[in-house]
Amino acid sequence: MTHPLSRRSALLSAAAVAGLALWERPAEAVGAAAVDAAAFDAARERWVSLLAGGSRDSAHTDRTHTNRTHTDRSYADSTYTDRTRALEGSANAVLRKLKPVPGRPSLWPDLPLSDPRTGNFNRSYNRMRTLALAWATPGTAMHHDGQVAQTAVRALDFLYEHAYHEGLDRRGSNWFWWEIGVPRALTDTCALLYDGLPSDRLERWLRPLRRWCPDPERRVSHPGVVETGANRAGKAMAVAMRGVLTHDARLVKRAGNAVSDLLRPTRGPGDGFYRDGSFIQHDVYPYTGSYGVDYLESVAKLIAMLSGSPWEITGIGNVYDLVDRSFVPFVFDGLMMDCVRGRQISVQGHRDHHSGQKAVEAVLTLLETAPERHARRWRPLVKGWLTRNQATPYGTLAPPASIARATALLADPSVPVGPRMTGTYVFADMDRVVHRRPTWAYAIAMSSQRIGAAEAINRENLHGWYTGDGMTYLYTGDLTHWNDDLWPTIDPYRLPGTTVDTRRRADLPHDHRRLPPTPWAGGVALDGEYGVAAMRLVAGGSSLRAKKAWFLLDDAVIALGAGITASDGRRVETIVENRNTHDRHPPLTRGDGWIHLPGVAGYALLDGADAKVIRKKRTGRWRDIDKGATTGGDTSPVTRHYTTILIDHGVDPRKARYAYAVLPDASITQMEAYDGRIEILANSAAVQAISRDGVTAAVFWRAGTVETPDGPLTVDAPCTLLVRRAGERVRLAVSDPSRTVDEVKITLPWPVRSVRESDRSVRRARTALKVEVGGSRGHAHTAEVRV
Incomplete structure (x- = not known):
């Protein structure tokens, strides 16, 4: 076998070869011989x-x-x-x-x-x-x-x-x-x-x-x-x-x-x-x-x-x-x-x-x-x-x-094939939430004054403007969705879950570092089955503001938006979905207030709003989004088909809102029967809340009250809250994603008779509960009480 370099015995100049010298071992290595070679x-x-x-x-x-x-x-x-x-x-x-x-x-x-x-x-x-x-x-x-x-x-x-x-x-x-x-x-x-x-x-x-x-x-x-x-x-x-x-x-x-x-x-x-x-x-x-x-x-x-x-x-x-x-x-x-x-x-x-x-x-x-x-x-x-x-x-x-x-x-017969893990995970210290069910998973990427929206050093991630602005990631049985040339071909102005104004953007500059000037991002989970996530959107380079919340249930994700306001003379959109369907447009079914994309999910509009569906082929190049010296993508064009579902808030919206449900792996029959399963209790800039089957989930952006099927639920400070009742027993979890208060008083729809078990931060206060949230960095506090 002959190789190019072996045919060049004079690869290095004579002077270079003559300059070869053994490395004299540094003083710190003295004594190394004590260890057996x-x-x-x-x-x-x-x-x-x-x-x-x-x-x-x-x-x-x-x-x-x-x-x-x-x-x-x-x-x-x-x-x-x-x-x-x-x-x-x-x-x-x-x-x-x-x-x-x-x-x-x-x-x-x-x-x-x-x-x-x-x-x-x-x-x-x-x-x-x-x-x-x-x-x-x-x-x-x-x-x-x-x-x-x-x-x-x-x-x-x-x-x-x-x-x-x-x-x-x-x-x-x-x-x-x-x-x-x-x-x-x-x-x-x-x-x-x-x-x-x-x-x-x-x-x-x-x-x-x-x-x-x-x-x-x-x-x-x-x-x-x-x-x-x-x-x-x-x-x-x-x-x-x-x-x-x-x-x-x-x-x-x-x-x-x-x-x-x-x-x-x-x-x-x-x-x-x-x-x-x-x-x-x-x-x-x-x-x-x-x-x-x-x-x-x-x-x-x-x-x-x-x-x-x-x-x-x-x-x-x-x-x-x-x-x-x-x-x-x-x-x-x-x-x-x-x-x-x-x-x-x-x-x-x-x-x-x-x-x-x-x-x-x-x-x-x-x-x-x-x-x-x-x-x-x-x-x-x-x-x-x-x-x-x-x-x-x-x-x-x-x-x-x-x-x-x-x-x-x-090949080891003693080891079974483990199922997909399930659970709800709130990573308060990095503004991420993951909700996992037996056949699907849903992740939410947020940002705040603590966590950057997107990094773009070394000329990489040039179009990542909105990846930390509430982008949602749905994982199903299609394991190729995210890795099949999605990032150079997806419309970077229409990422799932985001609310954006439609201004054109320049490539993110080297060492771009945007920390939105708001502390509000985080959430809470209960019993590994339910979750709440919320962020206050303060858009970069835009007057756009919004309150965004997600309620994570056993079979669906409910997304609410409120207080959507802008004044730049541009159209504002909320992207329900933008799905990579690879080399074709699969059949799409529309019903009364819902849309079904086979093999992916059903999408239900919960407030009567109309959704716009766009189906098109998109072509891009990896080089468009990464021009890094050692990572830069190639210039070959790649094309993929996309189904985009969006809610159009119009130009310069004032206190606009949205409400939709994502039902992963749902069938058309399930979509036809879904109407009415969720009760939206509130969707305003003060409180966003839903109720279903004994579970109440709420985002209180400030102190306030929401009417539940069982009566008023009141808090005296901002928080995210999950409440689940089974007879006389109520389990609850609360956190302060704003990290601005020391204590939250929670008055449930039912008088609290006793605290059965809880974190040390939770105590009974007459018929209510008080939770010390100060210094907990947005992490959850849980309790089970008798009502």
């Missing part, structure tokens, strides 16, 4: 097995279940083979296009290295990682091929000389590439190629990391910045791997300590995981499904790599709780919900199934060390995700090691 080798081999897998047979071998059927083994073989073929094809493309030109300089014609601001050096190291992964993966044609290893060595020498060494200047390029992107790709590459590397090269190539990534907790390019979240975890991985590769125990220990610090919840404000499961990165943005997944992946692999070693990470119990609290609510059949992926929704190569795959892989990795109380829940849960997720190419995307773990779990 075998421990470093074991950690490195464990890391390689996490990336590339072990023997071919590991694709279908389980440690506890060896009596696999021929069908099980065939499935594992097929999955593993598909993955290795895909990996081999990518690696061969890397080799085939390799044409080093020292004078230009470039390793590949499409990635000139002269200007670091292009990010091409980062992309070049990513290609080297692909090549190294194929070299280390059993089953590929280039597995441990000596000539491929020599080619890789010369390529890494070239990159060191021309793209990434300790004497270079960033020249205004993205700090992330220098301190995380390249260090992660480079250390992975060196670990994967380790057995095929000359002994004098490793320390030379890793020398730049002493300058650019010496400490997981500090940012070299911006002194004073303390790394948090995914950035710290990514740096910890690079630092740990450099320590393992160079037998430097102090580096490995430093990385482990940095990760341990991350596992403690924060009270905010700012980056980190919160006790309610929220995850914030870049100070004000919900990023569970992007930076959060990167964090989880890094931590899971670091825990696995160092398990049983002298540097085993201790105090990691929180990471298992984080999986349940922060990640599982946002994973729908292996897809990561876009409402927590931030600007990554605009990146062509990172869609919801890519982020979901990372989360699945992280959980599979953590299963190796998880306590049984977690593992017992996770195995059926993950098996359910994998079993139902047949529409997305998990098997062709996942690393071989993940394929092995996934196939072993799927």
